[in-house]
Each structure stands twice: as C-alpha cells, then as structure tokens.
Amino acid sequence: MIHLQNISKTYRLNGKRKVVADDITATFPSGQAIALLGRNGAGKSSLLRMISGAMLPSSGKILSTGTISWPVGFAGSFNGELTGEQNCRFVARVYGIDTDELLFFVQDFAELGDHFKLPLRTYSSGMKSRLAFGLSMAVPFDTYLVDEVSAVGDAAFKAKSNRVFNERMSKSGAIVVSHSMGMLRKTCHAGAVLENGKLTYYPNLEDAISVHMTNMRETDTG
Template identity: 65%
Template sequence: MIELRNLTKRFIMRGQEKIAIDDVSAIFPSGVAVGLLGRNGAGKSTLLKMISGAMDPTSGEILTTGAISWPVGFAGSFHPDMTGIQNTRFVARIYGVDTDQLVDFVYDFSELGRQFNMPVRSYSSGMRSRLAFGISMGVPFDTYLVDEVTAVGDQAFRDKSNQVFQARLEHAGAIMVSHSIGMLRDNCQAGAVLERGQMEFYDDINDAIDVHLENMRKVRPD
C-alpha cells in the first residue's frame, strides 16, 4: 500500500512558483496496477520520484508498505563513471539479491553487449533506460513505478519488455505512466488522474481514461 497524506510539491521556476502537486491525499492499494494519467507537465513523473524517495515533497508525507522500485527508466542514481555491470552489482548489494543472477539477467535482457562493460556516461538515453528497466525487472519489488520505459527500443525489445513486466505484475502492483491508452488498459486495473495539482483515484482504469480524455478536450490550464 502507498498512502499520500496532504502531499504538496512546489518548484520555483524563473522566479515564479509552480505547484505540481497540491495537498493531495490518496491510497494506492497493494497488488493493484494503477495507470497514472495527466497532461504533459501535470506532475506524473514528479509524483513517481517522490514515491520512490528520489525527490522530497515540499510538505505532507508518503507512507508505504513493501518494497517500492525507483521510477523505471530513471537512471539518475547510476554512477556515470562506473560500468553497467558495476552499477548492477552495486544495486544487487543494496537490495540484498544474488549479484551474479542479477548481472546475468540484466546482461541478457538489456542487449547492451560490450557496452555493459563500459562507463554509463558513454550510454545514450535509450541504453540507460534499458539498463534501468533491466535492473528494475531483475529485483523483486512489491510495487513497480513505471514511467514510459517500455517505449524504448525496437518492436522486439518492446514486446520483450511487456512480457517481463506482465510476469512481474502477477505477483506485484504498479503505478504506471504511459501516453499509450491501450497499454494502460492492458496492464492496469485502476487509474488516477492528475489535473491542476489535484488527483482523483478511480477503481476502474476505464473511468480514469474517460476523465483524462475529457480533460484533454478542455482548454489547457495556465
């Protein structure tokens, strides 16, 4: 379970305050895949980063049970001067999983080849995402935070990513951000919609999609 209590996140941009998340309270149930919808810039990635602990809220709190992944596709925690394999081993030690098993899984999954032994600073953004997604899928979590990562790579890689993700969801929940409505329908049971700093939770993903599409038909907020 993930509970948001009066969660607020403010940024100062060009001398002006922007409120991404405004006093939001909600509960994401355990074992449920939730599609997180909203306009570009609505705060979806910001919310995922706060839930993972990669970003602090301005006020409020987040209570969690079980193991929560970092935002899949977010490679900001990788050490740029360490190789892909070194970063993988480091993560394995942090989360207490078998180092060699994780290395083997990530090497096979990511399809990085010789680049797996090169410093992460030499990676393209797509390669970093492959590494991040591979490590995330190789570590067992109770809730996966997914931010558009399955769009990385060619069709064969996207198909493989979806298959692995579906297998993980048989035993875990997720909060998933995607511009693909079809992907959200296929993977999620529930939904949440961010609009003007507020969030509404829906037990049915189709209800959340309907609200989001209606919001998108309205004039974009300032």
C-alpha cells in the same frame, strides 16, 4: 499499499509559483496496476519521484507497506565512470539482492556483450536504456513505478521486454504514467487523475480515463 498523507509540493519557475501537489491525501491499494493520468505539466513525473523517494514533498508524508521501485528504465542515477556490471553490483548491494543472480539476469536481458564491462560513459543512449530497463526488472518490487517506459531495440527485443514486464506485473502492483490509452487499458485496472494539484482515485480505469479526457477537451476549448 501506498498512502499519501496531506502531500504538497510547490516549485518556483521563472519567478512564478507552480503547484504540483495541493494537500493530496489518497491511497493506492496493494497489488493493483493503477494508471496515473493528467495533462502535460500536471506533475505526474514529480509525483512518481516523490513516491519513489527521489524527491521530497514540501509537506506531508508518504507511507508504504511494501517495497517501491525507482521509475522503471530511469538511468539518471548511474555512475558514468563505473562499468555496467559495477553499477549493477552497487544496486544489488543496496537492495540486498543476490549479486550473481542479478548480474546474470541483466547481462542476459540487456544484450550488451563486452560493453557490460566497460564504463557507462562509452554507452549509447540505447545501451543505457537497455541496461536501465533490465536492472529495473531484475529487482523484485511490490510496486513498480512506470513513467512512459518504452522498450528500445528491434522487434524481438521489444517483445522480450514486454513479456518480462508483463510477468512482473502479474505478481506486483504498479503506478503507470503513459499517454497511450491502449497500453494503460492492457496494463491497469484502476486510475488516478492529477488535475490542478488535486489527485482523485477511481477504482474503475474507464472512469478515470473519462474524467481525464474531459479535462483535456476543456483545455483544448478553453
């Protein structure tokens, strides 16, 4: 269970006040995959970062009864001077995971070959993405945060990525941001819509999608 209690977040952008979260109180039930919907710029990624702990709200609390991932596939916190292996070792120590098991999984999954032992600054963007996705899947979380994740590589690698991701979702919950309604319908059962800083939870995904699509049409005609 993840509970948002009176969460507010405000930015100053180009001298203007941008409200991402306006006194949000909501609960995401345990063990469910929930689609997080909202128009571009609504603050979905910021809300995920607050839930992950990477960003602090301006006010309010986020409470959880289980472990929460960083956004799946996010490579921004890697140290470019460390090797892929060293970055993975660091994460294993932070989360108390068996280091050898984690390294075996990531090295096998990411298919980096000798590059696994080279500094990340030598990696292509695709290699970083494969490493980041593999590391995300190597740590067992109660809730995965997914922000527009897309597997990189050839068809075989994408199929492997989808298979592993679906295996994790069968045992854990997730909060998923995606513009693909097809992907959300395959992955999620419930939804939440972020609109003008307010978040509304819907136990039925189709209800959430319907509200979101109505909001988008109003934007197009407004």
